[in-house]
Amino acid sequence: METQEIRNAGLKVTLPRVKILEILEKQGEDRHLSAEKVYKILLAEGEEIGLATVYRVLTQFEAAGLVERHHFEGGNSIFELNTGSHHDHVVCIKCGKVDEFTDEIIEKRQLEIAERLGYNLTEHSLYLYGYCADCKNL
Amino acid sequence: METQEIRNAGLKVTLPRVKILEILEKQGEDRHLSAEKVYKILLAEGEEIGLATVYRVLTQFEAAGLVERHHFEGGNSIFELNTGSHHDHVVCIKCGKVDEFTDEIIEKRQLEIAERLGYNLTEHSLYLYGYCADCKNL
């Protein structure tokens, strides 16, 4: 399973890569992880993998299209397994919870706007920030 | 002019603050500057202002609502004078040109989506990336 994805990316199947991919696929509540977070999970699982390797592997996965990198507010990068279906994000500014959504209307408008301004749209990022249902009442 | 804005922000009117505000108001083609860029402009004008001060002042201006801080792809923060009218951005991934736009339909959809997901929307960022008219044909 993972081994094939890694091979398809033109990378050797090694322990760090398999482990990191596994963590990203363990898509529980948290599909959106920082490199630091991935690193800590690895440590917690008793793996001896360096933070530099985590960054290297995530960057390689990103180049291969396996993973997407986001820049939410707060400085550091957040990584997410690429599910193949594009979506945007809502981030809770209190607890950090992340929800996903897609909206055809917004997608279409973006293309129209880019075209109107003379741009050849290749990518976009849309992040909504606010208080989630749980944090709203605190 | 600028002095009043600074005073209204509850800050003392000092040379660095006036100078930085002036640079941001010199809204030629480039209204979108990194701290580093502002610093270099100051140096080019012969001012003896430290980079740390540039960051401090920009952060204060941001807190006062005078300035907006953006996180385009590429790591560093970009600052822009707050004109009072909200807008989103299109960024050329080749030459770095920035265009602005607003779209009522997108704005409305964002609110609806946030509400549907239970979020109390406080902020959002929408960046489109692509090749601008000039870079498209290179």
Place this chain on the structure above:
DNA sequence: CTGCCTGCAAAATTTTTGCAGGGCC
């Protein structure tokens, strides 16, 4: 005068890179 400001240097944070050793094919 008093307290906010500033420049400088050092620290903090996040991410990248160099290098020497190891393992896969």
Place this chain on the structure above:
DNA sequence: GGCCCTGCAAAAATTTTGCAGGCAG
């Protein structure tokens, strides 16, 4: 054996902070 891969430590890049002196009000 050759080459890709990894851990470690050092380097980079960006932003923040501590401190001692200065200036606005």
